[in-house]
Amino acid sequence: MVYKKRLDNRGFDEARKIEAKVGVIKKADGSAYFKFGNTWAYAAVYGPRNLFPRFLQDPSKGILRCNYNMMPFSSSEDRVRPGGSRRSKEISRVTAHALLPVLNLDEYPNSVVDVFIELPETEAGSRTAGINAASMALADAGLLMKDLVSSVSVGRVDDKLVVDLDYAEESYPDGPVADIPLAVMPNSGKITLLQMDGLVSKEQLKEVIKMGKKACNQIYEIQKKALKDKYPKHSAGDNNE
Numbered sequence: 001m002v003y004k005k006r007l008d009n010r011g012f013d014e015a016r017k018i019e020a021k022v023g024v025i026k027k028a029d030g031s032a033y034f035k036f037g038n039t040w041a042y043a044a045v046y047g048p049r050n051l052f053p054r055f056l057q058d059p060s061k062g063i064l065r066c067n068y069n070m071m072p073f074s075s076s077e078d079r080v081r082p083g084g085s086r087r088s089k090e091i092s093r094v095t096a097h098a099l100l101p102v103l104n105l106d107e108y109p110n111s112v113v114d115v116f117i118e119l120p121e122t123e124a125g126s127r128t129a130g131i132n133a134a135s136m137a138l139a140d141a142g143l144l145m146k147d148l149v150s151s152v153s154v155g156r157v158d159d160k161l162v163v164d165l166d167y168a169e170e171s172y173p174d175g176p177v178a179d180i181p182l183a184v185m186p187n188s189g190k191i192t193l194l195q196m197d198g199l200v201s202k203e204q205l206k207e208v209i210k211m212g213k214k215a216c217n218q219i220y221e222i223q224k225k226a227l228k229d230k231y232p233k234h235s236a237g238d239n240n241e
Contacts, residue, residue, distance in 0.1 A: 003158035003175060007168050008037075013211050015152060015164035016125075018219065020132070020226040022140040030141025032226070034133035036152075036164060038123040043133035045141040048111035062108030066096040066115045068130055070122055091127045092117075098131050098151065098183040098193035104144040113143065124167040125153050131183050131193070136223050140230070148223050149192055150216035151183035154208040156200050161208050163215045180205075182212040186220040189213060 006012065016037030025031035028044035035041070051057045068091040095117065105113070115137065117130040128151040135149040154163050158175030165179055178198025184191055191209075200208065 003160050003172065006162065008166065010164075012160055012162045013214070015215050015218070016166065018222050020136065020222050021229075022136050022226050023230050028137070028141075030137045030139070030143075032133045032136035032140055034129050034136065034223075036125045036129050037166060038121055039125050039129045040119060040121045041126065041129035041133040042118045042120070043130065043137040044116045044118075045113065045134075045137045045143075046116075047113040047141075048105075048108040048143075049114075051110060051112040054110075056112075057110040059109050060106070062105035062111040062113055064096050064100055064103060064105065064113050064115070066092045066099070066117065066134065068092040068095055068117045068119075068127070070119045070126065091130070094193060094195065095127065095131055095134060099134060099138065099149055101190070101192045102135070102145045102147045102149055102185055103138065104146065107144055113138075113141075124165055124170050127151075128153050128181050128183070132219060132223065136226060139227055147185040147187045148220060149183050150186050150219040150223060151181065151193065152212055152215045152219060153179055153181050154212040154215070155179045155198065156204060156208070161204060161211060163208075163211050180208060180212070182209065182216070184213055184216040186217050 019035040022032040024033050025044045030045035033042045048062050068088050115134050117134055119126050131149055131151040139145055153165050155165050156178040157169045157172050170179055178200045180196045183193035
């Protein structure tokens with residue numbers, strides 16, 4: 001069976017409906033939410049603050065810690081087991097690696113920046129939604145950043161290359177599927193995250209990365225708008241976008 005049309009009628013290069021907002025958690029130093037379709041991610045940033053115990057401190061720069069967590073009833077499939085899991089620890093680690101290239105932590109020696117990402121509802125693309133929310137929350141917290149990070153999944157469903165796979169596509173039974181989470185620094189085009197679950201050819205990988213970068217540029221505009229909506233006075237005279 002050939003995958004001729006996406007089940008939700010999107011174009012093959014089209015992401016699900018996106019929503020984004022910053023400043024959603026009052027007691028956090030910075031916060032944001034980001035939504036891909038039915039996948040919601042909330043991110044809260046605390047810090048920079050002194051890191052304890054002291055033996056963990058780095059006198060030359062600050063440390064970034066990310067904590068990714070799917071709530072127990074977030075998935076429409078099986079109930080998520082509460083507490084840390086191997087998967088959540090892996091995603092926490094790759095999220096930090098995806099965000100580190102845009103941060104200047106040299107200004108915060110002996111400090112830690114904690115990013116907590118919570119997902120109350122998920123339907124595929126949770127790590128990419130979390131990265132987008134975390135990037136916005138870090139900017140909302142006022143940290144020194146070279147750029148934002150924009151992220152989306154791309155991949156293959158049967159013989160079609162697609163952007164932002166949903167759950168039905170990830171579990172498509174009638175052909176090969178590849179899911180490729182991608183994160184990009186939009187202004188430079190540099191990739192900060194590239195993972196792959198499934199198989200694609202070298203030519204297909206080049207093409208989906210191109211599709212993903214284009215989608216990330218669109219996501220970047222939505223992220224910027226969310227920040228500008230909160231800080232209109234600060235962005236009014238900004239011509240260096």
